[in-house]
Amino acid sequence: MADAKYTIALAGNPNSGKTTFFNRLTGSNQKVGNWPGVTIDKKVGTYTKKTPGKDEKETVNVVDLPGIYSLTPYSEEEIIARNFIVDENPDLVIDIVDATNLERNLYLTFELKKLGCPIIVALNMMDEVEQNGTRIDFDKMSEMLGVPVIPISAIEGKSFSAKVAKLMGYKSSKVAEGGVERLIQKTNDILDHSYKFYGDNPEAIPASGEKEFSGDAFEKKKFDPSLLKHADEINYDAHSAEIYDEIGKIVSATVREGEKTVQQDRTKKIDNILTNKWLGIPIFLVLMFIVFELSFTVGGFFTDWIDVFFNETLAGFVEEWFESAGTADWMADLVINGIIAGVGGVLTFVPQIFILFVFLTLMEDTGYMARVAFLLDRIFKKIGLSGKSFIPLILGFGCSVPAVMAARTLDNEMDRKTTIFITPFMSCGARLPIYALFVGVFFTAYYGLTMLFLYVLGILVAIASAWLLKKTIFKGPSSPFIMELPPYRFPDLYTYAKHIWEKTRGFVIRAGTIIFLASVLIWFLQGYDFSFAAVEDSADSILGVIGNFIAPIFEPLGFGDWRAAMSLFTGFIAKEAVVSTIEILYTPEDFEMLFTPVIALAFMVFTLLYLPCLAAFATIKRELNSWKLAILAAVYQTAVAYVVAFVVYRIGLLVVQYLI
Ligand SMILES: Nc1nc2c(ncn2[C@@H]2O[C@H](COP(=O)(O)OP(=O)(O)OP(=O)(O)O)[C@@H](O)[C@H]2O)c(=O)[nH]1
Numbered sequence: 244m245a246d247a248k249y250t251i252a253l254a255g256n257p258n259s260g261k262t263t264f265f266n267r268l269t270g271s272n273q274k275v276g277n278w279p280g281v282t283i284d285k286k287v288g289t290y291t292k293k294t295p296g297k298d299e300k301e302t303v304n305v306v307d308l309p310g311i312y313s314l315t316p317y318s319e320e321e322i323i324a325r326n327f328i329v330d331e332n333p334d335l336v337i338d339i340v341d342a343t344n345l346e347r348n349l350y351l352t353f354e355l356k357k358l359g360c361p362i363i364v365a366l367n368m369m370d371e372v373e374q375n376g377t378r379i380d381f382d383k384m385s386e387m388l389g390v391p392v393i394p395i396s397a398i399e400g401k402s403f404s405a406k407v408a409k410l411m412g413y414k415s416s417k418v419a420e421g422g423v424e425r426l427i428q429k430t431n432d433i434l435d436h437s438y439k440f441y442g443d444n445p446e447a448i449p450a451s452g453e454k455e456f457s458g459d460a461f462e463k464k465k466f467d468p469s470l471l472k473h474a475d476e477i478n479y480d481a482h483s484a485e486i487y488d489e490i491g492k493i494v495s496a497t498v499r500e501g502e503k504t505v506q507q508d509r510t511k512k513i514d515n516i517l518t519n520k521w522l523g524i525p526i527f528l529v530l531m532f533i534v535f536e537l538s539f540t541v542g543g544f545f546t547d548w549i550d551v552f553f554n555e556t557l558a559g560f561v562e563e564w565f566e567s568a569g570t571a572d573w574m575a576d577l578v579i580n581g582i583i584a585g586v587g588g589v590l591t592f593v594p595q596i597f598i599l600f601v602f603l604t605l606m607e608d609t610g611y612m613a614r615v616a617f618l619l620d621r622i623f624k625k626i627g628l629s630g631k632s633f634i635p636l637i638l639g640f641g642c643s644v645p646a647v648m649a650a651r652t653l654d655n656e657m658d659r660k661t662t663i664f665i666t667p668f669m670s671c672g673a674r675l676p677i678y679a680l681f682v683g684v685f686f687t688a689y690y691g692l693t694m695l696f697l698y699v700l701g702i703l704v705a706i707a708s709a710w711l712l713k714k715t716i717f718k719g720p721s722s723p724f725i726m727e728l729p730p731y732r733f734p735d736l737y738t739y740a741k742h743i744w745e746k747t748r749g750f751v752i753r754a755g756t757i758i759f760l761a762s763v764l765i766w767f768l769q770g771y772d773f774s775f776a777a778v779e780d781s782a783d784s785i786l787g788v789i790g791n792f793i794a795p796i797f798e799p800l801g802f803g804d805w806r807a808a809m810s811l812f813t814g815f816i817a818k819e820a821v822v823s824t825i826e827i828l829y830t831p832e833d834f835e836m837l838f839t840p841v842i843a844l845a846f847m848v849f850t851l852l853y854l855p856c857l858a859a860f861a862t863i864k865r866e867l868n869s870w871k872l873a874i875l876a877a878v879y880q881t882a883v884a885y886v887v888a889f890v891v892y893r894i895g896l897l898v899v900q901y902l903i
Pocket residue numbers: 255256257258259260261262263264274275276277278279280281282283308309310311367368369370371395396397398399608732734735
């Protein structure tokens with residue numbers, strides 16, 4: 244943590260807007276999503292506190308915490324949140340409360356108060372409250388709670404995106420206008436003054452500047468450890484009943500419920516269709532199909548340009564330039580046939596990836612993905628896995644690394660391990676260039692369908708594996724879980740754009756770093772033999788010799804060619820390296836000759852399912868905290884890939900033979 248005078252923690256129920264506020268306050272770019280359990284680790288940022296009338300600026304640490312319902316935590320990320328509040332003794336806790344759901348959210352407020360934390364309650368989502376016509380008496384609530392209450396709307400601002408959002412029908416909040424600034428001001432005021440004032444009587448906090456305290460006089464109110472014990476061992480029924488009773492009183496005294504229930508009505512209407520028992524899953528499939536088709540048609544348009552740029556314009560220019568400069572042949576070969584082919588081969592697919600991210604992120608941010616999880620929850624329950632597993636799985640569409648980490652939200656150990664095992668089956672973004680490459684050559688007319696097949700196959704294999712694992716090595720009852728569905732929300736455009744930008748940028752950066760290095764390595768290994776002498780035919784190179792040795796293993800799957808075998812090998816570094824290897828090793832003619840549509844499909848299926856990349860593997864090892872289990876996972880995944888690719892290949896051959 245940066246060296247700062249104060250530390251503030253952001254606490255609150257899941258999905259109440261903590262990270263949204265954190266990002267605004269600190270200018271960070273942490274993941275926000277419209278479902279509970281997005282933040283799974285504490286994140287530290289800073290903001291600069293200015294005291295009016297003084298030049299001096301101070302750095303304040305702000306810690307974004309995972310959401311918690313109470314101080315009695317169950318899962319790992321809840322423990323992180325609670326322990327931070329309890330052990331790190333922050334100077335101030337800002338309790339971000341979802342004002343549309345006060346009854347539930349205020350429970351934590353009461354618990355925090357009982358701990359003796361200095362807190363400010365930020366009533367978030369005021370824009371939604373107002374749309375419903377609900378009124379809240381903040382002064383009275385503050386008085387009854389005994390802590391400052393400030394209405395805010397964390398997504399609002401004077402930013403461009405807020406203006407666009409307004410144009411698109413988003414209604415802002417009058418009450419919360421400037422609420423974020425007021426909250427910061429209040430935070431500063433409280434930090435500026437002793438807790439002794441605050442703890443006993445919040446109204447007694449003098450206006451800032453009225454009275455100054457030196458650093459030494461800043462006295463921290465210590466937590467009473469007996470209270471902590473209390474939180475763990477308390478007689479919960481009596482305790483909660485008492486708290487809920489008080490919450491009930493506060494809510495009835497301060498809230499005048501509006502006539503309208505805009506969000507609920509809208510959400511209900513949409514959900515009648517989207518989560519319909521029969522229509523839900525077909526609608527999801529159709530949506531995904533449309534997304535893939537769009538990413539192919541729109542993205543493909545730009546992809547062609549980029550392809551021409553790398554393979555003709557840039558390669559041609561570099562070639563001429565090298566020739567005129569008299570550069571050594573090997574150098575020209577490295578740059579043109581190694582780097583430009585390898586890195587360019589991956590970058591070509593940026594437009595497709597970008598468009599896919601545009602839609603997947605939209606599905607996440609609006610709350611639709613939570614519905615997909617809900618739909619699959621029924622299936623998951625049948626196989627004895629908690630529906631909570633689906634959130635990590637959905638994140639797996641992006642990248643397996645954060646997805647595997649997200650399995651921490653599962654409090655049941657067996658469920659968590661099972662989820663970690665199956666998450667890599669979800670097709671991550673890095674695998675997209677592989678499909679795009681093959682589909683672009685062999686399945687041009689069926690792009691959307693082929694992609695859908697691969698994604699759905701990944702989901703089905705994950706479900707089947709979960710069933711198998713729960714029956715065998717990870718036996719045990721799964722904890723009951725009631726999926727909490729957030730209301731549909733118009734995504735905050737600024738955050739939304741940032742999400743897409745970050746993901747796309749990540750992809751480009753990988754191409755420029757790890758794929759760049761992999762390309763150089765592959766180029767070297769395919770051009771030189773074991774005595775480091777240049778070879779005429781790359782089949783005699785280091786890569787060729789190893790490749791020819793392992794290639795027969797893949798013969799039954801249709802791709803027993805050494806180049807295909809080696810691309811799977813380099814794919815362990817990063818999945819995109821499969822594309823780089825193919826671009827470097829194959830001439831287009833060879834590529835089209837050695838692969839047929841059936842072989843291509845089997846190859847894609849194999850790359851979908853086999854062991855994940857190095858980074859994902861390291862994460863799996865860390866999260867399972869066992870080499871044995873991590874290796875078992877990789878072996879299992881590769882074995883599944885082999886069997887499924889074999890079946891796909893054989894069925895494909897039969898179809899071609901008898902039906903086409
Ligand atoms: N309408 C409205 N939506 C908001 C507001 N603040 C946050 N949101 C939305 O609420 C959702 C949840 O926001 P997050 O910031 O991820 O919530 P969180 O509290 O960090 O959630 P966890 O990390 O899961 O505990 C997102 O879709 C936000 O865009 C607000 O003031 N008004």
